[in-house]
Amino acid sequence: MMGTRSPQEKLFAADHLYLDYVGRETLYGYLAQNRRHLFRDEDFAALYCANNGRTSAPPSLAISILFLRAYEGVSFVEAIDRTKYDLRWKVALGLEVEEMPVQKSALQEFEAKLVIHELGEALLKKSIDEARRAGYLRNRKIRVALDTTPILGKGAVKDTYNLLAEGIVQLVCRLAEVDAEAPAAWAERQGLSDYFGSSLKGVAAIDWDDKKQREKVLTAIVGNARQLLDLAKRFQEAHPEQAEVIATAAALLKRLIAQDVEEKPGGNCRIKQGTEKDRVVSVTDPEARHGHKNASKLFNGHKAAVAVDMESQLIGGVEVLAGNAGDQEKSLELVHQTERVMEVTVAETVGDCAYGGGPTRRAFADENRILTAKVPVISNGDCFPKTEFTIDLEKMEIRCPAGQTTNECRLAREGERKRFQFDAATCQSCSLRAQCVRGQAPRTISVQAEESLQQQARAHNQTEAGRKTLRERVVIEHRLARLVQLGIRKSRYFGRIKTCMQLVMAAVVANISLVAGYCKRQGAPAGIPSQETVYDTNIGFLRVLFVILTRLFVRHEPAWA
Ligand code: SF4
Helix, strand or coil, rough: CCCCCCCCCCCEEEHHCCHHHCCCCCCHHHHHHHHHHHCCHHHHHHCCCCCCCCCCCCCCCHHHHHHHHHHCCCHHHHHHHHHHHCCCHHHHCCCCCCCCCCCCCHHHHHHHHHHHCHHHHHHHHHHHHHHHHHHCCCCCEEEEEEEEEECCCCCCCCCHHHHHHHHHHHHHHHHHHHHCHHHHHHHCCCCCCCHHHHCCCHHHCCCCCCCHHHHHHHHHHHHHHHHHHHHHHHHHHHHHHHHHHHHHHHHHHHHHHHHEECCCCCCCEECCCCCCCCCCCCCCCCEEEECCCCCCEEEEEEEEEEEECHHHHHHHHEEEEECCCCCCCCCCHHHHHHHHHCCCEEEEEEEHHHHCHHHHHHHHHHHHCEEEEECCCCCCCCCCCCHHHHECCCCCCCCCCCCCCCEEEEECCCCCCEEEEHHHHHHCCCCCCHCCCCCCCCCCEEEECCCHHHHHHHHHHHHHHHHHHHHHHCCCHHHHHHHHCCEEEEEEECCCCHHHHHHHHHHHHHHHHHHHHHHHHHHHCCCCCCCCCCCCHHHHHHHCCCCCCCCHHHCCCCCCC
């Protein structure tokens, strides 16, 4: 059952006694003055059974603690400690000085409920509603900027040997659970105790520079994995109630073998050349992927995709993508989310050149949406890039830098990329050939299905309005920097769903910080009087009386005096 906070103000609550001491204009002070309408118990009623079970910690209090935890980037243990000892937290939460409001497990359980019930979007909306209430957000038609930033995964990333060993350990744990036995003991019975050391590579006493010895170890590991998978199949048939859990661990082990190992016909194994596109890099976080921040910087984990209102800088949409996903993935979903959360119409979407590809433009054009993004430039070594050629889509003709034209089109299927080829003899005798094409073949130019959209985009980006919009896109860099400051560079959780909740809480803090700053600049009172906050004159009088009596009769002397 849901616990609720009493609307009756506590006489000795820290926000009554120490609000000015902590500072009304700080985020703690802002939360103290606004938490009653910002986070209400009734908004979380769907998370609880209405008429059964123990009474929970009040959700309005739990979400306020999670908000402060995201603000300060602390662990659950530290957050609980701060509710006990930190006066700023006491003021923000409206606690009495000796009050210990909630246990760590209750807070974790509450956060799990938020994840399971997918309340991320509703929480983000609360921060936007607060911005409207405070007068910070007024527009109903906005421009949004989109971008992504890497999130480093929480799971340990290991090499192929240790990754396979971890996959084996995970499956052993599931099978040992079925036999109600300790995993290490179960593994010893199966002759797999080597996998329960700190590092398999540390245990294997071989010369790791010797390729043959390495392949021998790999063959032994894959052999053990295959035997374990056969055993898992039998366990699944014998224990159908546990089949799903076993199948998940077995599927992961199979995938690790398939992605990294080349099994030769004779039974010998070696590590595959190259890296599979969607390679699993961590057993503890199988959703983490190899990603590229740019051509030279790699990371392992996920990507935070964010939509920001370019005028107010409020974050209206968040999503966590796979680390190897393109930045433009789910860009339309982010725009839709922003419209739902902010209750606005997105008039224009702005992104960097990652959002300027043909398919993304087509998706936006199909919804009659304006997308402003640079058209990606595909370099062509030291030869003329495609942009040096004039493409006339009406005549279906291409003019090259030497003034030659062609309308000879190959692979011309409706709705697909077309390939134009210049006359071979003309190219052979051309004086610009060395700057245009390598080898003996004539120059070819690919024209994508969305070429007309790309031409319109190039033209728009050259206009003053287009250049100004692209310059203004920089606001999203500032908001991403703020999110990184709030700790989203590193995931606190395994998996994308929980990581997304971390991102949502950081976005809520970033938005409320903007609103608090706005109220401070305006010199307006941050809080609004509500039924609960207007505590009667008697309480106000008693509080003043208490403070006077305290000052009169309590002598604050040093402990050593
Ligand atoms: S090599 Fe062919 S396509 Fe290139 S500039 Fe010369 S004529 Fe034109």
